[in-house]
Amino acid sequence: MTGGGRHPARWSRGALLAVSLSLSLTYLCYNLITGSPPGPGPLRLHPPPRPDPRLQPRAHTLTLQERLRAPQGLGPRTETLSPGRDVTGRGETPKPGRVTPSSSPDPGIRETPTPGKDPPNPSLGTGGLNPGTGSSSPDPGSRETPHPGGDITGRETSSPGLRPPGPGPGPTAVPATAQGTRSPGAAEDCEPSPEPVTGRSWVSREPEASSAAAAAAAAGGTRALLEAIRAHPAVRAVGVEPHFFDRNYEKGLEWYRELMPRTWDGQITMEKTPSYFVTREAPRRIFSMAKETKLIVVVRNPVTRAISDYTQTLAKKPDIPTFEVLAFKNRSLGLVDASWSAIRIGIYALHLENWLQFFPLSQIHFVSGERLIIDPAGEMGKVQDFLGLQRLVSDKHFYFNKTKGFPCLRKAEEGSPPRCLGKSKGRTHPSIDTDVIHRLHKFYRPFNLMFHQMTGEDFDWEQDEEGDTPSARDVVK
Numbered sequence: 001m002t003g004g005g006r007h008p009a010r011w012s013r014g015a016l017l018a019v020s021l022s023l024s025l026t027y028l029c030y031n032l033i034t035g036s037p038p039g040p041g042p043l044r045l046h047p048p049p050r051p052d053p054r055l056q057p058r059a060h061t062l063t064l065q066e067r068l069r070a071p072q073g074l075g076p077r078t079e080t081l082s083p084g085r086d087v088t089g090r091g092e093t094p095k096p097g098r099v100t101p102s103s104s105p106d107p108g109i110r111e112t113p114t115p116g117k118d119p120p121n122p123s124l125g126t127g128g129l130n131p132g133t134g135s136s137s138p139d140p141g142s143r144e145t146p147h148p149g150g151d152i153t154g155r156e157t158s159s160p161g162l163r164p165p166g167p168g169p170g171p172t173a174v175p176a177t178a179q180g181t182r183s184p185g186a187a188e189d190c191e192p193s194p195e196p197v198t199g200r201s202w203v204s205r206e207p208e209a210s211s212a213a214a215a216a217a218a219a220g221g222t223r224a225l226l227e228a229i230r231a232h233p234a235v236r237a238v239g240v241e242p243h244f245f246d247r248n249y250e251k252g253l254e255w256y257r258e259l260m261p262r263t264w265d266g267q268i269t270m271e272k273t274p275s276y277f278v279t280r281e282a283p284r285r286i287f288s289m290a291k292e293t294k295l296i297v298v299v300r301n302p303v304t305r306a307i308s309d310y311t312q313t314l315a316k317k318p319d320i321p322t323f324e325v326l327a328f329k330n331r332s333l334g335l336v337d338a339s340w341s342a343i344r345i346g347i348y349a350l351h352l353e354n355w356l357q358f359f360p361l362s363q364i365h366f367v368s369g370e371r372l373i374i375d376p377a378g379e380m381g382k383v384q385d386f387l388g389l390q391r392l393v394s395d396k397h398f399y400f401n402k403t404k405g406f407p408c409l410r411k412a413e414e415g416s417p418p419r420c421l422g423k424s425k426g427r428t429h430p431s432i433d434t435d436v437i438h439r440l441h442k443f444y445r446p447f448n449l450m451f452h453q454m455t456g457e458d459f460d461w462e463q464d465e466e467g468d469t470p471s472a473r474d475v476v477k
């Protein structure tokens with residue numbers, strides 16, 4: 001990376017923030033590469049991580065993705081994942097064969113051969129985003145584009161329906177391939193930097209060998225998180241979503257480096273690209289670049305996330321069918337259309353499983369999208385702890401803006417005026433039929449349970465089952 005025209009900072013630590021892991025995602029942090037500034041240093045590739053003992057198999061041996069592909073779906077096995085019995089247990093031992101030598105160079109990291117090549121995964125197809133379809137530059141201000149093969153609504157067009165996951169009553173279709181993050185047309189990011197629509201994740205880099213943090217968020221709130229963490233003097237973040245590890249990977253690591261802000265010694269560079277969380281190839285690519293990268297994932301009640309996603313799409317494409325229509329393959333049968341990206345992104349356990357093949361749970365921090373609204377300082381405190389930063393972003397940085405209905409930053413950066421996120425964040429959701437909301441809660445329940453068991457964290461989504469999750473407008477009055 002060149003330093004021309006930039007301040008004479010030395011490369012030091014960097015972090016990438018990405019989030020709707022939400023899938024919205026949602027955020028993730030990672031360690032970048034070795035090498036000295038300003039040019040790209042030699043990349044050090046790392047062997048696949050040792051299996052995390054916490055991830056040893058418990059009650060079953062198939063991965064969630066394998067189970068989703070299996071004819072019986074998740075059905076009978078779901079109950080073996082009883083809550084509280086195995087907080088971190090994913091019931092899966094990372095299989096040696098899961099990360100196998102690559103037969104072709106990794107385009108994003110040209111300096112060294114890629115150690116791992118994912119076996120074909122019919123469940124996820126080519127991944128949530130097609131690298132070949134990305135624009136030549138980061139996507140400021142645009143939401144997710146439809147995944148090739150999907151239609152305008154973000155629906156996978158060729159997904160075989162499987163039986164319902166878990167004990168839920170109605171039949172549910174689980175798609176064979178993952179979608180991008182945000183459904184197409186989701187709202188652009190507002191200020192200060194336009195943000196693309198896709199999921200929600202972050203990545204940060206650390207160009208100088210040590211560790212960088214990257215965050216990928218999967219659910220709603222990635223922009224809020226990034227803007228808040230940017231208030232920390234030890235964090236430098238790129239405003240746009242680079243989409244390097246999904247659609248721009250072919251451009252190579254140098255392209256990515258050029259995009260990232262330079263950091264002073266001791267600073268972390270971050271980015272957020274929500275779609276990383278649901279991109280099949282992203283974990284391997286990030287791991288290849290920097291295995292110690294820290295990842296942040298913002299998760300939100302998947303039902304609310306789906307509605308938020310739809311709301312953003314609707315704002316751009318008012319003619320799309322109703323949420324109720326899109327959410328089902330067969331509404332009278334209660335057959336949820338999990339091939340619709342707005343639905344699929346919220347199956348957090350499915351996506352997380354992919355990340356845990358490469359990164360230990362200890363390297364991933366989960367931010368509650370709900371708490372980020374209700375108690376932004378509290379959530380940011382945990383994020384700073386996770387990143388090894390002093391807790392400098394605190395209560396005094398936030399105030400509740402009644403007009404906006406959300407917390408706003410008193411001071412985003414040194415000397416900058418107070419500000420709220422733009423109008424694409426915090427939109428009023430359309431009213432959705434209650435029975436549809438209930439059915440979706442039922443659909444997600446087993447997946448949420450798995451996610452809870454995988455992460456050891458309870459996001460209290462069960463209590464939201466009466467409807468769409470209240471916004472800060474409802475909670476803070």
Ligand SMILES: Nc1ncnc2c1ncn2[C@@H]1O[C@H](COP(=O)(O)OS(=O)(=O)O)[C@@H](OP(=O)(O)O)[C@H]1O
Binds near residue numbers: 187200311408421
């Ligand atoms: N402080 C603050 N201000 C405004 N909005 C906030 C804030 N904190 C969290 N949120 C929630 O963030 C949701 C958008 O999430 P993302 O930024 O991850 O969206 S995106 O994936 O990048 O498009 C957005 O979802 P919607 O309410 O559905 O618009 C908000 O609920």
